[in-house]
Amino acid sequence: MCGIVGYIGGQSAYPIIINGLKRLEYRGYDSAGIALYNGKSTSVYKKYGKVSDLENSVAGLDTNGCLGIGHTRWATHGEPNDKNAHPHMSMHGKFVIVHNGIIENYNNLKKRLTTRGYTFKSETDSEVLADLIEYIYELSPISPDDAVQLALRKVQGAYGIVVMCTDHPDRLIAARKSSPLVIGIGDKEYFIGSDASPFVEYTDQVVYLDNDQIAVISREGLNIKSINNAVVTPEIKKVDIDFDEIEKGGFSHFMLKEIYEQPRSITDTMRGRVLSEVDKITLGGLIDVMPRLMNARRIIIVGCGTSWHAGLMGEYLFEEYARIPVEVEYASEFRYRNPIINQEDVVIAISQSGETADTLAAIQLAKKCGACVLGICNVVGSSIARETDAGVYTHAGVEIGVASTKAFTAQVSVLAMMALMIGRAKYNIKSADYHQLIRELMSIPEKIEHILKSADHIKEIAEKYKDSSNALYLGRGCYYPVALEGALKLKEISYIHAEGYPAAEMKHGPIALIDDKMPVIVIATKDKGYEKIVNNIQEVKARKGIVIAVITEGDTTIAAMADHVIEVPAVENAVGAMITVVPLQLLSYYIAIMRGCNVDQPRNLAKSVTVE
C-alpha cells in the first residue's frame, strides 16, 4: 500500500519520479505528491487523485532538480485529500518525508510534540514522524541520518520511508520496517522504489533494504546501518523485470492483458519443473525440505484474498494426491488466535506480492513455533520470499491489475506440482496415473488459450447482466474455491455484490435469494460431482433463477437447462480445475468495463496490502 519513489543523481528527478509513481499506482491511488530540490530550495507539490492529476497541477511550476521523492497514497490515517497527501514537511521545514505503513503510536507522539509547540497541517501519522525527526534534530547538533535513526527507535509500527533534509540536500535517507524498499544503483545515481518497477529502464542492480535498516544515499555512495548502529554491507542483486511486463502491450487494461497472459505465465511457472519426457516434477526450491514435507503431520496454508482461494485449491490437491491433512487459514485470523502449531507442521504462505502484512505476520508466528515455513510468491526478493525457510516462485511475471488473475492460476499450478511431487514420492500415485496427471498439467496453457477464444460470447453474457445488483457463484469440491474467486473478482472490480458458495450449501440459506433477476453462475463441468451439480442447477431453475453455467464442451444436458453456457475443454481431474476460473475473470472484466468502472484501480483497494 502506497508507492514510494526517490531519485538522487545527475538527471532531472521529476520525470523519473512521476513515471515511477505511475508504475507504482497499483499500490494506492487516492492522492499523489512529489518533493524536489532545485539546487536552492525544496518545493512540495501534492494533489488529491491520480498521479496524472498531480502532473496536471504542477504544469508550469518549477520542477527542476536532480534530487526528489514522490508518493502515491492509499489512505490509512486521514481521508484522501490534498493536505493528507505525501510528502509531508515538518513544521520548521527541515525535513520532508514520504511514508508507507502505519505509525501505531502516532497519537502518543503527536501529544508529546504538541506540548513542545508543534502543530499539524494534516491528519496523518506520517507528518508526526516528520516532526519527530525534526524535533530530535533541533535538540542537539546531530546529522539528519542520526535524527532519523533516533526517531525510528521511538516509533512502533510499520514503515518504509524516504526522507529529505533541507539543510543537507545532498542525500536521501531511507529506512524500512515491514514495508518494502528497494534501492537501484546506477552510475553516480541512485533510485528508490517500493519495488524495482519505477527504475527498471535505468538499472538492474538493486539492494533490498531489510527490516530495521537505514540507508544514507548520496551521489557518492550508499551506506547502510541497522537501527542499532551496526554497519551493514549492502548485498547487490540483479533484478529481472522485463520492461514489456510493466506496459499494457496493446491491451486496454492491465487486467485484460494479465488474463490473456495466463497460457504463458503457467508455462513459465512449469518450465524446467515439469519434465514430461521423464514423468518427473522437480521443484528445486523444495529439495532441502522434502523430508519435512513428506513427513508433515499437517500442512497449514495461509494467505489473503485470492491467495487464500488458491490455498483452498491446494487443500483439495494435497489431500487428494499427497494424502496430508490440510488446513487453510486467513492469515489475518491465524495470527490473532493462539493457533496450535508444532515442529511437524509445514506452513505454506501464499502471496502474489510477498508483502502482505498479515501473511508476513502469520509466517513469523509459525516460525516461532518451530514449523517449517514455505512460501509461494510471485515477487522475487519480496519480504515473504526472504522470510520463509524455502519456497517456490510463481513465474507469472509482474501483475499490475489490482484484481489478481494470472497470479492465481500460477499459484494453483505450483500447488498442483507440489501435491503431485509429494504424492509420487510417497507412492500414493501409481506410475500410469502420474503420467496422466502430468499430461493434464501440461495441457492447461493450451486449454486456457482455447477458452480465451470465447471472449466475445462472454462479453454478450456480460451485456445482459451488467446491471445486476447481486450474483451468486456455485461450485462443488475443487470448484468451490473457483466460485469464491469468481465472486471476489466481480465484487472488487464491478462493485456488484457477489457471493461464492459450495453448491450443496445453497439450500441451507442462499436459495432464498434466487429470483428472476439475480444471475447464478455455476461451475458445472463433467467431474466427480457432476450429477449433484445438475441437481443444484435444477433447484435454481425450479425457482425461476437465471443460470450461467460453465460446462464441459459438448454437454447438452446442462446446455438444455441453463440460460447461458460457457464451454471449457474437458478437465479430467482436480489438477486442471483452475482453467474454469478464466471465463469468470473475463465475465467480471467485461461487466466492470460496461459499468464504467476502473478495473485496474478499483475504488478503495490497493495491490499490495502492507498494513494490517
Ligand code: M6R
Ligand atoms: O499479494 P497477496 O497475494 O498476498 O495479496 C492478497 C490479497 O490482498 C489479494 O489477493 C487481493 O484479494 C486481490 N485484490 C484479489 O484480486
